[in-house]
Every structure is written in C-alpha cells, then in structure tokens.
Amino acid sequence: MGFRLSKIYTRTGDQGETGLGDGRRVPKDHPRVEAIGEVDTLNSQLGLLLAGLEEQSGKHPHLKDVIEVLTPCQHRLFDLGGELAMPVYKALNAAEVNRLEAAIDRWNEEVGALENFILPGGSALIAQAHVCRSAARSAERRCQHLNAVEPLEGVALAYINRLSDLLFVAARVIAKRQGVAEILWQAAAKPH
Template sequence: MVVLSKIYTRTGDAGQTALGNGVRVAKHDARVQAYGTVDEANSTIGLARLHATGEMDEALKRIQNDLFDLGADLCRPDMAKDHEAGYVPLRIIASQVTRLESEIDAMNTKLEPLRSFILPGGSPLAAHLHLCRTVSRRAERLAVELAGVEDVNPEAVKYLNRLSDWFFVAGRIANDDGRADILWVPGASR
C-alpha cells in the first residue's frame, strides 16, 4: 500500500530522483525517461476515457492499472539482485501481454481489412486513442533503448509493443467499427 502524506520532498531539487531500489539518478536518465513516458501514456488514456463508455472504458481502466505496474517494473533495475535477495518486485507478466492480444483479436473481428493507412482522428475517442498509441509507441522505443544498455523485463517491452497495436485497433472501433476511419490519400494535396 502506498501512503503519500506529503507530496513535495525537495529531494529532486538538484535534478535527481530515486529509482525503485533507492538508487539516485539524474531525472533525464534513460530509465526515468522510459517510465516517465509510460506515465505520460497513462495520462493520455485518462483523456480518452472522457469519451469512452462500457467495455471500452473498462478496458482502458485495466490498461491504466497495467501501466502503473509497468512503471513500477521499469523503475526497479537489478532484476537478478532482487531475486538473490529474496525480494520479488512487481513485474509485467506474459498473461498481461496475452490479454492485450486476445482483446486485439476480438476487436479486429468487427473490422474490415485496411486498404490504406488511416489518418489519426475521426471521433473524439478515436483521436484520443491515436494519441495514446503514439505516446505508448514512444514509451516502447525508450524501453527498447534502455534494454540495450541495462536489464529490462522483456515482457514489459512486449506489453508496450502490443499496447500501441491495441490503441490502433481500438481507435478503429471508436470510428464506427472502422467505417468512419479517415483514409490516407497519397499525394492528395499536391
């Protein structure tokens, strides 16, 4: 359980922050960039949820919770050391990735195959879901970059990869099951 009795601590005033293991790093550290962008993606979902109802809103709520798990995962390096010490930190697991895949497959059954790329937009919900898609894709790029130099849970990277796909398909669902998608017309404004 997290208890926040005081919001500001002044410990970051010199440009550093603490990771989940207590190690202090620069606020522009690659790990902080990755989990900070996951937090940004979560905030964009909050905007999308202003326009979502029913199953879509419930799915977005689950994803928001997953993204807190993902942030906790990314902010805790030294996976091997944790297990040696007997501490099991919160990590994204394969079933969370599989759930996204199942949801993508279920949504995709309602859609006609694409014959062109689509432009982000359409309904307010679709436009917000496309923003969620692009921010989560940036979070994925940052997590992959981090994984190139430090330990990162591979399931966390997989989750981010599936998540941007989830938002793409959900955006089409929000556009009247793809019927209101705005298609890209190559060279249309030449």
C-alpha cells in the first residue's frame, strides 16, 4: 500500500471548511463532519479500552475473548468513518451486525438479566467500557441527525446502535470476569 498522507497539514481547512471523500467542501460543523468526528472519538475511546484489556489479560485471561470481539470493531468504525466521508462507499455489511448480535447474546446469557440500573464504575475497565458505550450513543445520535438531512444507506445505523448495546454488555461481562460487583443505582430518598 502506498502512502495515504504525505503531509499532515494542508492549510485548506483554515477557513472552517473541510473536504469530503467525494470532493465536496463542507463547513466543519456540517452534520456529516460531526458524525465522522463522533465516530472517531468512539474509536479512540475503544482503543483506550482495548489497551486496558490487554494490560489486564495477563491477570484475567478470561478477558481475551472480549478483546477478540472488540478489536475488529475499531476497524469497522474506521470503515464507518469512510462511509460517512464518501457516501457512495459501502464497507459495513449485515454479517458484521450479526457478529455483534451473537456476542451480545452470548455475553448476556453469561451475565444474566439486568435487575436494576447500574452505574458506570467498579473498575477502570468497566468505567471505560461505559465511556465507549456513551460515545457510541453520541455517534449514533450524530449519524441519525445526518440521516435526517442526507439519508444514509446500508447498515451503518444498525451497526452503531448494536455496537452501543455490545459495549453495555461488555461492561457487565468485564465486571463479572473481574469479580467486581456491579454498582446498582439507588434512587434518591423521597422527602418526608
């Protein structure tokens, strides 16, 4: 593969516009650019989660399958960014959505039914999985906003929705495998 970037700065965005893969120039706050940015943020947060999982996998070898399920997601998020930057480009497919659903079903069976709301904490890994989940929801909202302005084709919306579900269940399975009790939400006391 040849070089993708020979120069990191181009000065072409200094006036508040950026170029898309299809040649269009749009404002940097265009819904498409906002969606790309949120997907990029999610990918970065997922990278942090994966680094933490790798560090802990020696102590908790049963986290390895979490790494195996989540690692391809970084690549698919890059594909999603490509789809957003180049609307005619389609990289995601239903098989990837099915892969996420299979992992959700497998992990959900392991952790059991959710009996109460849980808070994002208990360990750094659990909290980071929840950061990724909330970043996925933010990316999904941005993609939905873009879809209302410029309809998206393909499975992008289903993928980002399913990924946020996967990350929620991943947080729960990480807690179980680390032997960390989930932090259950406690409603505020009602005034007397």
